[in-house]
Structures are given as C-alpha cells and as structure tokens.
Amino acid sequence: MKSKRIAYSLCGEGFGHYGRSIGIIKSLAFRFPDHSIDVYCYDYTFDMMTRDKDLPDNVTVNKIPGFRFRHNKKSKVVFLRTILFSRKNWITGLKLLWIEIIRFIIQPVVKLFDKKTTIAYEWTKKYVKDFDLAIVDWEPLIPIICKLRNKKYISIDSIHLLEYAAYRKEGFSIKDWYYLLVNKLLIKVWSPLSNISLITTIYNFKIRNKYASKIYEVGPLVRKEMVEIKDQVVYEDFILVYVRKVVRATILPVIKKFTSEKIIVFTEDLTEIEREQYSASHIQFHDVDPKIFVDYLRRSKAVLSTSGYTLISESVILKKPFFAIVLGGILGFEQKLSLYSLQKSGCGDGCTIKDFNIDKLQDFSSKIAHFTEVLQSKDFVDDTERVCDIISEVISDMSVFDNFVRILQERDAMLKG
Known part of the structure; x- marks a missing residue:
C-alpha cells in the first residue's frame, strides 16, 4: 500500500480530547508504520502530547492556533468574553476567517485564470502540511482546510450529538433548548458535517433521519x-x-x-x-x-x-x-x-x-x-480498537469513504439478524 499522510487534530480544552485520542493515534501508528501521522493541537492537549515519551516514530506533534473558553467566577462559560475579550481568540478567529475568505472568494476568482492554482495550499501550509486523510476531534482549523483542499475527514467526538440526535422534551428547560440552538449554530461553523462522523456515547440516541447515512455511534473511548x-x-x-x-x-x-x-x-x-x-x-x-x-x-x-x-x-x-x-x-x-x-x-x-x-x-x-x-449488570467496553478498525478500513480503501457508514450499519443489521 502506498504510504499516506494522516492529519489528526484535537481541541485544546481539558484532558478529555487527549485522553480518548492518544490510544487511537498510537494504535493507528502501530497498524500503519509506513504512514505518517501529523497531530495538530494547542494549549492543554499540545502540552500533553509533547510530554508523552511513548509516541511512535511516525507520529509528529504540531502546534496550531486554537480557541480557549473563558469562565466567570460562577464557573460559567462566558460566551461574549470568550469571543470579544480574548486577544488570543481574536487572532485565531481572524486567521480562520482569512482561510474562509480564501476558500469562498480568492480561490474561485484565481481559478478563473489558473485552474491549477495552489493558492489554497500555499496559504495554509504554514499551519498544516499536506495530507491524504484527516481525523478531527472537535477542532475547527482542519475541517476548514479539508474543504479548502478538497480532502475528506472523519470526526470523532460526543458533542455532535447536539446536532445529530433526536431529543425528547423531558429533562430540558426552555433555556436549555435555547442553548441547544446556539450550540447547533456553533457546531455548523466550528465543525460542519464530516464525511464520516463517529459519535462516542454511553447511551444510544436516536439519530435524525437526515444524518443517518453519515453518523455511526460507538461506545466509550478511554485510555x-x-x-x-x-x-x-x-x-x-x-x-x-x-x-x-x-x-x-x-x-x-x-x-x-x-x-x-x-x-x-x-x-x-x-x-x-x-x-x-x-x-x-x-x-x-x-x-x-x-x-x-x-x-x-x-x-x-x-x-x-x-x-x-x-x-x-x-x-x-x-x-x-x-x-x-x-x-x-x-x-x-x-x-x-x-x-x-x-x-x-x-x-x-x-x-x-x-x-x-x-x-x-x-x-x-x-x-x-x-x-x-x-x-x-452493564457491559461497557472500550471501543478504541473498534474505532481504529473502522479508520483502518477507510485508510486501506479510500473509495468506500462516502458509503462507509451504510456499510457499517448493514453489517450491524446482519449480526443482529
């Protein structure tokens, strides 16, 4: 198999993103020793990744711009303070905005005169190297670059349930539903629908029909x-x-x-x-x-x-x-x-x-x-290797990418049958 470059990006908030991703990264590196895995992260996860002395030789860690949420004295995430009063977040936001301007305005105009233009790659290579496939854990830069470079990506997280799941009304207040709406808008901007979305959960939610062909639920992912x-x-x-x-x-x-x-x-x-x-x-x-x-x-x-x-x-x-x-x-x-x-x-x-x-x-x-x-009485198991099996199949045969969730669902149906 021809060697591939895999980009793996992580959110920098808290321990959780590192905790569930490190096992996947190491397993994929072991399974594909001839492939390279470029990890892109910031803040807390960057610190954790760089401290890890057991990273395989085909894994490199790269720092990228990233957002940090701000909290008030009552421990609430303060949305306006996060967006408006953080110099670091402003700089990150402007960088992402510029990449979007390249994608939606500059690149289409340049392509009118030069169909082989590499302007998108040239403007983003200082952040992210070339890659064949991306894996994203709730991080906004790589999805934008995937769209810009016409690359496919897999998302792995639990937060996308906010967008994809069908909820019942019990247990949630009117304010909760308002917050859900805001979160859905944030998800659409921060990490839009990927080619394959793996949702990690301890409780099986019903996925909305419009997303069923892209979403696949897996169990907990732990160290x-x-x-x-x-x-x-x-x-x-x-x-x-x-x-x-x-x-x-x-x-x-x-x-x-x-x-x-x-x-x-x-x-x-x-x-x-x-x-x-x-x-x-x-x-x-x-x-x-x-x-x-x-x-x-x-x-x-x-x-x-x-x-x-x-x-x-x-x-x-x-x-x-x-x-x-x-x-x-x-x-x-x-x-x-x-x-x-x-x-x-x-x-x-x-x-x-x-x-x-x-x-x-x-x-x-x-x-x-x-x-x-x-x-x-419950049998929760770590699904890290199962996720790696799924990703490995995609890496081995990229042609199945767009239909792979349906393939997985059909396999599950056969096993249950």
Whole structure:
C-alpha cells in the first residue's frame, strides 16, 4: 500500500480530547508504520502530547492556533468574553476567517485564470502540511482546510450529538433548548458535517433521519490504562473528586461540609491559602498526576467531577458511579447532555453547578450502592480498537469513504439478524 499522510487534530480544552485520542493515534501508528501521522493541537492537549515519551516514530506533534473558553467566577462559560475579550481568540478567529475568505472568494476568482492554482495550499501550509486523510476531534482549523483542499475527514467526538440526535422534551428547560440552538449554530461553523462522523456515547440516541447515512455511534473511548486495570477494580471507602481550578471556589466549599464521606480531591495548582481554606479531616488533596489518579480511580467507590464525557466514560468502564456537575452558560448544554446520558443509563446522577449543594451529595451517597449494582449488570467496553478498525478500513480503501457508514450499519443489521 502506498504510504499516506494522516492529519489528526484535537481541541485544546481539558484532558478529555487527549485522553480518548492518544490510544487511537498510537494504535493507528502501530497498524500503519509506513504512514505518517501529523497531530495538530494547542494549549492543554499540545502540552500533553509533547510530554508523552511513548509516541511512535511516525507520529509528529504540531502546534496550531486554537480557541480557549473563558469562565466567570460562577464557573460559567462566558460566551461574549470568550469571543470579544480574548486577544488570543481574536487572532485565531481572524486567521480562520482569512482561510474562509480564501476558500469562498480568492480561490474561485484565481481559478478563473489558473485552474491549477495552489493558492489554497500555499496559504495554509504554514499551519498544516499536506495530507491524504484527516481525523478531527472537535477542532475547527482542519475541517476548514479539508474543504479548502478538497480532502475528506472523519470526526470523532460526543458533542455532535447536539446536532445529530433526536431529543425528547423531558429533562430540558426552555433555556436549555435555547442553548441547544446556539450550540447547533456553533457546531455548523466550528465543525460542519464530516464525511464520516463517529459519535462516542454511553447511551444510544436516536439519530435524525437526515444524518443517518453519515453518523455511526460507538461506545466509550478511554485510555489504555483503564482497560488494563479493569480486572483490578476494588471499592474502597472514599469518593474521588476531580475539580479544575476554574470551579474550585464553587465545588470545594460544599465538599468541605460533606463530612459523611472520605473525599480524595485531585486539582491543579492549589495554593497554600486555598489548601488551608478547604482543608478538613475527611479531605485529602493531590496534585494532578495521571498515574496516581488512575490508581485512585481504580480503588474509589464513586467519582464526582464536572460533566466531561471522557471521565464519565472511564468511570463507567471501571463500573464506578458518577456524580456529574454541569457547568452553566451557553456552552453548558453538552455537559447537560452527558448528564442526561448518565441518568438514562442508570450509572449515576448529577446537577447543574448552580444547584450543587450538600443535599445533592447526600442523596447521591445514599444511591451509590444502587448505581454500582446497575453498573455491574452493564457491559461497557472500550471501543478504541473498534474505532481504529473502522479508520483502518477507510485508510486501506479510500473509495468506500462516502458509503462507509451504510456499510457499517448493514453489517450491524446482519449480526443482529
């Protein structure tokens, strides 16, 4: 097979994008040693990728412009502050806008005089090298460049459920539906419909008919370490809490009052003043160290964190009940959807950060045994290798690209039959 160049781009927000992508990247690199994989990322995921000392030789990491969301003191994502009052986001936005101008205006005009023009490639090669196929995890630059260079791409994420799934009305307020509309508009701009969209979920949503030929649902995607410790899980008498810096001031005061359970807290850059402020006999603090965190996750009896999909996935894979805290603001609907999936699957509970209080924690604590029993009856498996199988088939035969979701659906129907 002729060697190919694969572009793999990741969003820079939080740990989740790195956590679910690193296994896919390494597996593809192992399966296709003659192909090159150029990883494009920024901020947190760039730091994580460059720290990884076990990357295969055919994987390179490249930094690209990227957006970072801004939060207020109540831990809500502030849309206007993110868009209007961030110099870095302004610069990134202008770069993306310029690429779109090239795509919609400059390139068509130039093609009138020079049909073999390479203006699109020349203007974007400083960000992204040439590639044959792209894989995107909720990152906006590569989809735009794919359209510009007429390349196909696969998206892997959970957030596209906001656009593709058919929802029932229960559990969502009028404000939620407004937020959903805004999120759908953002998705159309940020990451439009790909040739193949792989949706990772713990709860099977009904996909809207108009998207059925492009969307394929897969199970949780977790790090290799989670799969390796799955048979070593125990349930010790503590709840594991992962709390990011931006939400500490809201979550930790409630945790401090929750004295009926032993709490192990992982958080980054905790100051001495904060440590003293939130310390209590039932709380133990740790800096974020992935290896230590995984061990505590393996031994915990339940997990509490914001409603990020990756940690929820890792928890249910290890059969740990999860309490999900949904951050507010316009961009909080994705987390609301993660909580909805968690509740519908019977694997945990949660609330919005505005409603987070000790009563919610005590109620969750009283149901941990029930959630654990439900989880024991479920067979969640890591679908990383399954996703790699799908991508590998496409890499091996690019001609199936546009019809591949239908091929997968037909295979599933035959297996069920």
